[in-house]
Amino acid sequence: MSEKIIFAGTPDFAAEHLKALIEAKYNIIAVYTQPDRPSGRGHKLTPSPVKSLALEHNIPVFTPVNFKEEADKAQFESLQADLAVVVAYGLILPERILNAPRLGCINVHGSLLPQWRGAAPIQRALLSGQDKTGVTIMQIVKELDAGDMLYKKEIEITTQDTSGTLFERLASCGAQALVEAMPKILAQELVPQKQDSALVTYAQKLSKDESPLNFNHSAKQLSLQVRGLNPWPVATTTFDEVVYKVFLAQELSAEQVALLGKIDDLENGAIVQVSSEGITVKCAEGCLLLQTIQAPGKGRVSAGDFARSKKDLFVRGKCFA
CATH class of the missing domain: 3.10.25.10 (Formyl transferase, C-terminal domain)
Incomplete structure (x- = not known):
C-alpha cells in the first residue's frame, strides 16, 4: 500500500496496533515513541515496546521529548505523510503536527466515546460496572479526546475481567478495528460523527x-x-x-x-x-x-x-x- 503512514505510540497496547499495521503491509515510514526510560533494579535505559517492534522491522524511530523544538516539528513535516496513527503515545501533539499529514492524525481510544475521555478509560469502564466497552477511532483535535468519531468496535466486559485482562482484550480489539477501518479512512469514505457533549464523561487517572x-x-x-x-x-x-x-x-x-x-x-x-x-x-x-x-x-x-x-x-x- 503506497500511502505513507506515521505511527506514534509507546506501551504494549500501542505495539499491538503497530504490529497489526505491519502485518497488513501498510507503508509505515516512521515511528514516534517516547524516549528510553530507566527500568528494573539496575535502572537500565529501556526502549518502549513500540520502539523495539519498529527496530525489528527496520522502521526509522524518532523520540522527541516533546514537540516544542522547531527541529522536531520540521522533521515530522518533512516526512510528508498521508496519515498519522496515534495510539497511547503519551505526548500532546501541537496543532502544527496535527495538520502536517495530508489526512491529519487519527487516534485509537480505549472507550466508546464520548464516554470516558481522558487518562484511564479502560479502568473506569470496569470500575463503574459497565457490561460493555470498546474502542473508538477518531480524528485528533486540540481538545482532549473530543475529535469526530470515525469507527467503533465493542466488546463485553466479563465478570472475570480485571483491568489487566481488559487492556489485553482491547488491544486486540483496537488493532482489529484499525485494520478494518484503515482502507476507508485512507479513501476518505467514512463520515465523521460529532460527539454528543451531553454524554461526555471523564476517566480520571488512577490513584x-x-x-x-x-x-x-x-x-x-x-x-x-x-x-x-x-x-x-x-x-x-x-x-x-x-x-x-x-x-x-x-x-x-x-x-x-x-x-x-x-x-x-x-x-x-x-x-x-x-x-x-x-x-x-x-x-x-x-x-x-x-x-x-x-x-x-x-x-x-x-x-x-x-x-x-x-x-x-x-x-x-x-x-x-
Whole structure:
C-alpha cells in the first residue's frame, strides 16, 4: 500500500496496533515513541515496546521529548505523510503536527466515546460496572479526546475481567478495528460523527488513594474495585495492623450468602468464614470472597490457604479495616 503512514505510540497496547499495521503491509515510514526510560533494579535505559517492534522491522524511530523544538516539528513535516496513527503515545501533539499529514492524525481510544475521555478509560469502564466497552477511532483535535468519531468496535466486559485482562482484550480489539477501518479512512469514505457533549464523561487517572477497601460499601462495588485496580494500584485492606494487597475477590451470590447462615450479628468487615475458596467478609450489602492476597514483602497467595495457616488469627467475627 503506497500511502505513507506515521505511527506514534509507546506501551504494549500501542505495539499491538503497530504490529497489526505491519502485518497488513501498510507503508509505515516512521515511528514516534517516547524516549528510553530507566527500568528494573539496575535502572537500565529501556526502549518502549513500540520502539523495539519498529527496530525489528527496520522502521526509522524518532523520540522527541516533546514537540516544542522547531527541529522536531520540521522533521515530522518533512516526512510528508498521508496519515498519522496515534495510539497511547503519551505526548500532546501541537496543532502544527496535527495538520502536517495530508489526512491529519487519527487516534485509537480505549472507550466508546464520548464516554470516558481522558487518562484511564479502560479502568473506569470496569470500575463503574459497565457490561460493555470498546474502542473508538477518531480524528485528533486540540481538545482532549473530543475529535469526530470515525469507527467503533465493542466488546463485553466479563465478570472475570480485571483491568489487566481488559487492556489485553482491547488491544486486540483496537488493532482489529484499525485494520478494518484503515482502507476507508485512507479513501476518505467514512463520515465523521460529532460527539454528543451531553454524554461526555471523564476517566480520571488512577490513584493509590483509591486502593483501600471500605466494607461499609456493597460487595458488588468492592468486587469492581478489586478488579478495576488490578494490576495497578491494587486494592488493599488492613487486618491485625497488616496491610494486604487484594488481587482477586468475588461477590457472593444471594444463594451463596444464604448458605452462610445468620450473619446479621456481624459487623461490616467481619470474617464470616474461612475455606479453601478464600476468606468471606461481610459487607454493607452481601459478602465478598477474598481469593488472592499479598502480605508486605511476600508473594501472592491463596487467601484461603493463608488464613487457614493462621487459623488462630483469622477467626469469625474479627474485622478487616
